[in-house]
Amino acid sequence: MTGVWVTAMGLVAPLRPFDTIDAFWGALTSGEDSIKLQAPPLLNEKKEWLTASIETGQALRPEDKFFYIAEAALKMAIGDSGLSAGKLQGADLIIGSILGNVLSRERQLIDGNIQHRTAEASLSYPVRYLGQRFAIGGRLSAISTACASGTDAVGIAARSIATGEAEVVIAGGIDVLSDFALAGFNLLQALTEDKVRPFDKKRTGLALGEGAAFLVLEAERHALARGAKCYGRVLGYASRADASHLTAPHREGRGLASAITAALSQSGLRQYDINYINAHGTATVYNDLMETKAIKLALGEAAYTTYVSSTKSMLGHAFGASGVIEALCALMAINTGVIPPTINYRYPDPQCDLNYVPNTAKATPVGAAMSLSAGFGGQNAAVIFGRPPQI
Amino acid sequence: MTRLAVTGVGATSPAGVGVSTLAEAAALGHCVAANPISEAAVAVLRKIRRSAAITSYAVTAVEEVLRDRGVSDFGDCALIAGVTNGALNFSTGFHHTLVTEAKDTASPTLFSESVLNAPAGNASIIFNIRGPVHSIIGGPSVAVKALMLAATLIETRRAQRAIVVCAEERNELSSFCYSRLNPKAAWVFSEGAGAVLIEPVDELRPKLCTISGYAAYTIPDSPQLALQRAIDGALSMADLAAGDIGVAVSDYKTTPLFREIPTLSFSDCLGYAFCVSSMWNIILAAMACAGGCPVNLLFAAGLKKYAKHSEINHVIIYAAEEDGDASAIILSGVSES
Numbered sequence: 001m002t003g004v005w006v007t008a009m010g011l012v013a014p015l016r017p018f019d020t021i022d023a024f025w026g027a028l029t030s031g032e033d034s035i036k037l038q039a040p041p042l043l044n045e046k047k048e049w050l051t052a053s054i055e056t057g058q059a060l061r062p063e064d065k066f067f068y069i070a071e072a073a074l075k076m077a078i079g080d081s082g083l084s085a086g087k088l089q090g091a092d093l094i095i096g097s098i099l100g101n102v103l104s105r106e107r108q109l110i111d112g113n114i115q116h117r118t119a120e121a122s123l124s125y126p127v128r129y130l131g132q133r134f135a136i137g138g139r140l141s142a143i144s145t146a147c148a149s150g151t152d153a154v155g156i157a158a159r160s161i162a163t164g165e166a167e168v169v170i171a172g173g174i175d176v177l178s179d180f181a182l183a184g185f186n187l188l189q190a191l192t193e194d195k196v197r198p199f200d201k202k203r204t205g206l207a208l209g210e211g212a213a214f215l216v217l218e219a220e221r222h223a224l225a226r227g228a229k230c231y232g233r234v235l236g237y238a239s240r241a242d243a244s245h246l247t248a249p250h251r252e253g254r255g256l257a258s259a260i261t262a263a264l265s266q267s268g269l270r271q272y273d274i275n276y277i278n279a280h281g282t283a284t285v286y287n288d289l290m291e292t293k294a295i296k297l298a299l300g301e302a303a304y305t306t307y308v309s310s311t312k313s314m315l316g317h318a319f320g321a322s323g324v325i326e327a328l329c330a331l332m333a334i335n336t337g338v339i340p341p342t343i344n345y346r347y348p349d350p351q352c353d354l355n356y357v358p359n360t361a362k363a364t365p366v367g368a369a370m371s372l373s374a375g376f377g378g379q380n381a382a383v384i385f386g387r388p389p390q391i
Numbered sequence: 392m393t394r395l396a397v398t399g400v401g402a403t404s405p406a407g408v409g410v411s412t413l414a415e416a417a418a419l420g421h422c423v424a425a426n427p428i429s430e431a432a433v434a435v436l437r438k439i440r441r442s443a444a445i446t447s448y449a450v451t452a453v454e455e456v457l458r459d460r461g462v463s464d465f466g467d468c469a470l471i472a473g474v475t476n477g478a479l480n481f482s483t484g485f486h487h488t489l490v491t492e493a494k495d496t497a498s499p500t501l502f503s504e505s506v507l508n509a510p511a512g513n514a515s516i517i518f519n520i521r522g523p524v525h526s527i528i529g530g531p532s533v534a535v536k537a538l539m540l541a542a543t544l545i546e547t548r549r550a551q552r553a554i555v556v557c558a559e560e561r562n563e564l565s566s567f568c569y570s571r572l573n574p575k576a577a578w579v580f581s582e583g584a585g586a587v588l589i590e591p592v593d594e595l596r597p598k599l600c601t602i603s604g605y606a607a608y609t610i611p612d613s614p615q616l617a618l619q620r621a622i623d624g625a626l627s628m629a630d631l632a633a634g635d636i637g638v639a640v641s642d643y644k645t646t647p648l649f650r651e652i653p654t655l656s657f658s659d660c661l662g663y664a665f666c667v668s669s670m671w672n673i674i675l676a677a678m679a680c681a682g683g684c685p686v687n688l689l690f691a692a693g694l695k696k697y698a699k700h701s702e703i704n705h706v707i708i709y710a711a712e713e714d715g716d717a718s719a720i721i722l723s724g725v726s727e728s
Binding site for chain 1 (some may be wrong): 424470474475476477480483485486489490492495497499502503504506507508509511512513515516518519520521522523524525526527528529530537540543546547549607609610611651714716717
C-alpha cells in the first residue's frame with residue numbers, strides 16, 4: 001500500500017482528561033495505570049468492577065458520555081489536521097464501534113420508556129450525527145467487527161485512499177463502558193479481579209475500558225499539496241477470519257497469523273523490518289497465547305527481536321475503540337522512538353516467550369510498527385505503519 | 392477495473408427459504424410480509440441452533456448461494472454483511488435481564504450472539520470462510536455499500552470472490568421506533584436475509600448478470616441530492632445514460648425518480664426489512680436479468696409498457712434514507728455484457 005499518510009490524530013482515553021496527544025503519550029510511556037475498582041455506569045449495584053473509565057470532569061449523564069468523548073476526540077483530530085471546511089466537505093468518515101451508545105438503550109429499559117432517545121441507540125446514528133456536527137460531507141460508514149472494529153475502520157479507510165476512491169478519510173473508533181458489556185464479559189469469565197497482566201504466566205483476564213480516537217488519513221499528493229504534517233504512512237492492512245469459534249480465538253492463531261502475513265506482504269517489508277507490535281494483548285489466557293503463536297508463525301525468528309507490548313495493561317479494553325487507540329500508539333512509537341510498556345508483568349510464561357517490554361518503556365528507533373486486533377466472530381486485523389517521509 | 396458478475400443468489404424471506412419462493416411471491420404480488428419464517432426451514436445446522444434468528448436467516452441464505460454456485464474452497468473468499476439493527480431480540484433480552492433480574496441469571500449466549508457481527512462470524516465459521524469478514528451497519532443503502540466494499544476487495548486482490556449478505560430480524564422496539572419516526576408511512580415490517588456471490592467475469596463461469604456500476608453518497612441536508620448523485624455516479628461508472636436503463640427497482644420509502652422508466656417495488660408484497668429489502672431487490676433484478684424465473688415476467692411486463700427495449704438489459708436498484716444516505720447499483724443482462 002502506498003501513498004496513504006496519517007496527517008492528524010485525536011483521542012480521549014482513560015488515565016485522566018488530556019488536552020494533547022503528547023500528554024497522553026507521556027503518561028502512557030511512564031506506565032500509568034488507569035484501571036481501578038469502579039461502580040457500573042447505570043445499574044445500582046453493590047459490586048464494583050475493575051475498569052478503565054474516562055473522567056470527563058463534566059456533569060454528564062452516563063448516556064451522554066458516548067457522544068461527549070466522540071465529539072471531543074474528533075474535534076481534536078480535525079483541529080490537528082488543519083483541514084478547511086471545504087476539505088471536510090469532501091472527506092469520508094468511517095467509525096468502528098461494537099455497541100454504539102448502548103447506555104442510551106439501557107436507560108430506555110431502566111426508565112421503562114422506549115420512546116426515549118430511540119434514534120441514538122442505533123449504531124449507524126453516531127456516524128451520521130458526527131458527520132453533520134462537523135460538516136463532513138463525504139461518505140459516512142459504520143463498521144462493526146467486534147474488537148477489531150477500530151483497526152478495520154483504519155484499514156478500510158487506508159484502502160479507499162490507496163485505490164483512489166477517496167482523498168481524505170477520517171477513521172475512528174468509539175465505545176463506552178456499559179452494564180451490558182460488564183455483565184456479558186463477566187458471564188464469559190473473561191474479566192480479571194486482579195491486575196491486568198498481559199502475557200504474564202499468572203494473567204487472569206481483562207479489564208474493560210472506553211475511549212474515542214480518530215486518525216485523519218490522506219492521500220500523499222493531497223497532503224503534500226496543502227503542506228500537511230505526517231505522523232506516518234499506512235503501509236499494509238489485512239483482515240482475516242479464524243472460521244473457528246464465535247467467542248474464542250483459534251488456538252494456533254491461524255487467522256491472526258494470516259492477517260499479519262497478508263499485511264506484511266502488502267507493505268513490501270520483511271519480517272525483521274517490524275520493530276514494534278502493539279498487541280491485542282487482552283490478558284486472557286487464550287488470547288495472549290494465541291497472539292504469541294500467531295506472531296511467531298508470521299514473523300518466524302524475527303518475532304524474538306521485535307518488541308511487543310500491550311497498552312491494554314494500562315488503558316483496559318476499549319472494545320471497538322481500542323484498535324484506533326492502539327494504532328495511534330504505534331504511530332507515536334514511530335514518532336517518539338519510545339515503546340510503551342506492558343505493565344503488571346511479573347512472571348514470564350514459557351509459552352509466551354517474546355519481548356513484551358515489561359513494566360518500563362523502551363527507547364529505541366522504530367521504523368515500522370504494527371497494530372493487531374482480534375475479536376468475537378473470529379475477526380483478526382493487522383495494520384502496519386511506517387515512518388513519515390521527513391524523519 | 393475488474394468486471395464483476397453475480398454468480399449466485401440466496402434468500403430467506405417471509406415467502407419461505409430460497410430465491411425461487413422469493414421470486415414467486417414477488418411475481419404474484421400477494422403480501423407475505425407478515426408471514427413467520429419457519430424455524431424448521433432455517434435452523435438446519437446444529438452449530439447455530441442457539442443463535443439469534445438473524446444469524447439463522449443469514450446462514451441459510453449463504454448456504455443457498457454456495458450450493459447454487461458449487462464452490463467448496465473459501466480460503467480466499469470475503470464475506471461482507473450488511474446489518475441495520477442486528478440481533479435486537481437477544482440484546483434487548485440480555486438488557487432486560489440485567490435491569491429486572493440478577494446479572495448472573497442472564498444467558499451468555501444472549502450476549503455473544505447479539506454482537507452485530509454475529510451473523511457474519513457464524514457464517515464464516517460454518518462455511519470455513521477465512522478471508523476478510525466485515526459487517527457494515529446502516530439502513531437500506533448498506534446493501535450496495537457492502538457490495539462496493541466486496542468489489543474493492545476483489546479489485547485489490549484481497550479476495551478472489553466475495554459473498555455479500557444482508558440480514559435482519561423483526562423486533563418490537565425497532566418496529567416501534569421506525570413507525571414513530573415516520574408515522575405516515577404504512578410500514579409492514581419484514582425480516583429475513585439475502586445473499587449474493589460476486590466474482591470476476593469469466594466467460595467459462597455461469598453468471599446471472601454483470602455489475603456495471605455503483606455509487607453511494609451521504610448528504611444529510613439533502614437526501615434527494617444524495618440519491619441523484621448516487622444514481623449519476625452509478626450511471627457514469629457503467630458508461631450509461633438514464634435512457635439506457637430498462638427498469639428501476641426501489642422500496643416504497645423512495646419516491647420514483649424516473650418518469651420514463653418503470654419503477655418496481657416489492658415492498659407491498661415482501662414488506663420492509665431494512666437493508667434486506669435492498670438486497671432482495673438486487674437478487675430479484677439479478678434473476679430477472681438472467682431470465683427464466685417468475686419475476687422476469689413482471690420486469691418484462693414493465694418494459695413492454697413503458698420502454699422501447701423488448702428484453703431486460705440494464706436494471707438500476709436504488710435506496711435512499713431520510714438521513715441522506717443513498718446508494719445505487721446497475722445490473723446488466725448477460726447479453727449486454
